[in-house]
Amino acid sequence: MPLLRKLTRTPLAPKPLTCPYCYERFPIRDILFRCNTRMSRTGRRCVAKTDGILEERTGNRRELGPVFSADGRKTTAVCPDCASETRYRVCPVCHSQLPTQFGLVDNLLIAMVGSKDSGKTVYMTVLLHEVMNRIGARLDASLLAADEHTLSRFRLNYEESLYAERRLPTTTTSAGTRDGRVDPLVFRFSVRRNGPIRQAPVHTLLSFFDAAGEDLVSQESVDLNTRYLANADGVLLLLDPLQMPGARQSAAPDTRLPGVGARYDTSVGVLTRITDMLLSQPGLLNRGLIDVPVAVVFPKLDAFRHRLRRGSPLTVEPPAGPRFDVADSLDVHTEMMGLLRDWDGVQIDQVMANNYRRYRYFGVSALGANPTSDAEVAQTGIQPYRVADPFVWLLSELGAVGREGRG
Ligand SMILES: Nc1nc2c(ncn2[C@@H]2O[C@H](COP(=O)(O)OP(=O)(O)OP(=O)(O)O)[C@@H](O)[C@H]2O)c(=O)[nH]1
Ligand SMILES: [Mg+2]
Ligand SMILES: [Zn+2]
Ligand SMILES: [Zn+2]
Known part of the structure; x- marks a missing residue:
């Protein structure tokens, strides 16, 4: 039933993806998230710091929110430290922020x-x-x-x-x-x-x-x-x-x-x-x-x-x-x-x-x-x-x- 399978396939297909920045492959569920360091509804806020992995893999020394793991098939996740919801998805290997439509197109x-x-x-x-x-x-x-x-x-x-x-x-x-x-x-x-x-x-x-x-x-x-x-x-x-x-x-x-x-x-x-x-x-x-x-x-x-x-x-x-x-x-x-x-x-x-x-x-x-x-x-x-x-x-x-x- 190839037609049915095509119609019911979720937009986030489970085939391995390749990071457009470091060209490493990983399954979609491994995508990580980065906290946006905004004040959350609970009044907590994460501190932005240099990300060691990002620096080592790309040379980027910017101060950014912490990276955490959640369900990589989703497009948003809630930061376990501050409870703020983030849309920043990052590559599990190089920690580069992935383009908005990554995995969807x-x-x-x-x-x-x-x-x-x-x-x-x-x-x-x-x-x-x-x-x-x-x-x-x-x-x-x-x-x-x-x-x-x-x-x-x-x-x-x-x-x-x-x-x-x-x-x-x-x-x-x-x-x-x-x-x-x-x-x-x-x-x-x-x-x-x-x-x-x-x-x-x-x-x-x-x-x-x-x-x-x-x-x-x-x-x-x-x-x-x-x-x-x-x-x-x-x-x-x-x-x-x-x-x-x-x-x-x-x-x-x-x-x-x-x-x-x-x-x-x-x-x-x-x-x-x-x-x-x-x-x-x-x-x-x-x-x-x-x-x-x-x-x-x-x-x-x-x-x-x-x-x-x-x-x-x-x-x-x-x-x-x-x-x-x-x-x-x-x-x-x-x-x-x-x-x-x-x-x-x-x-x-x-x-x-x-x-x-x-x-x-x-x-x-x-x-x-x-x-x-x-x-x-x-x-x-x-x-x-x-x-x-x-x-x-x-x-x-x-x-x-x-x-x-x-x-
Ligand atoms: N006549 C002509 N010369 C060109 C053209 N494109 C590039 N060149 C010459 O080729 C030289 C090298 O071009 P680059 O694009 O830097 O070459 P590259 O392949 O990136 O070189 P690397 O970065 O060292 O690997 C230029 O400085 C130009 O002199 C073209 O369309 N016509
Ligand atoms: Mg060149
Ligand atoms: Zn990467
Ligand atoms: Zn946070």
Whole structure:
């Protein structure tokens, strides 16, 4: 009776959840609560203090109410010390406050991986900015920070510095120098499903984890990020053509080329290490292939624009419909396979075909132009193209947005 089961399923389903901040898994009943330190009806009040676990796991030293356990399946609980009712639910592992709808709506973890200087941080910033603005309107969707920390951090450290101050990001710090911690950005993505009747929006929590390229240069450093990668629902894998020997020489003159040396890597190197790590996680395999959808993103296409053939799908904007366009995406995928052949990237295609069940190639440019210097974006400003394609594909693979066409 699958239909009946579906209808009677409680909103708080008993499948394990994954914290959008620390990527640890736990059953819903283990969710803890934090006292709100307000005066309760009985006149008692808890004192706010630094939370040792929160500090150790996230670096957050704010003074907060005590954490206590209660029925994690509920959305509120009464503090045993002061009898005040709280709505603050916290992760049992890292003690981060969970977003309001956590456990009630889908929670998707998206990992951004790629070699050092491949453009992950720039891409993530431009992607999120575009989804918040232009693309969101196209998809009839909205993307909002799910917590205060993400809100201020994304605005100040990412969006304002890139868009208003035109500063390129500095290299992302290795998880190794931060006791294995990373600091994901967490958003609430809400989309209205188009249909004969306008439906209520569907909400999804999205957690973006931007890896440090430095952490992917050796198997040991990849292991530092295993939890984040192995628990991700979707992967945005950036393979920088400027780090492929065959493409480097065909880039436009004056293109700023990524460095070479021990901290840098080839695109195949990163792909191989990540693939080995994912293959070592039996839970991720489906008939021997890695089942996590991987959007293989070739960034910095502005450097190769002069080389694209006339009529290439990479020279035009994607169709403007509200859903993921399958036909257009397959055109881009085929076009990228051709480019990979020219770029000596055949090995990349083999690794993907032999190890992954769900993957697709994308060509994007986050900046749209060669930066003026190591620290500054071009005078012409940021003119991205096709940045949202990989994201919309991932969301369609994960069921968070609809698709147009078959394939
Ligand atoms: N031409 C061009 N260059 C880009 C683009 N995006 C990024 N870059 C260049 O790539 C450099 C590195 O970008 P980041 O986003 O910091 O790279 P990252 O992958 O986050 O690097 P790590 O944090 O060290 O792993 C930038 O400083 C730019 O010079 C793009 O769309 N076009
Ligand atoms: Mg970075
Ligand atoms: Zn956590
Ligand atoms: Zn209390």
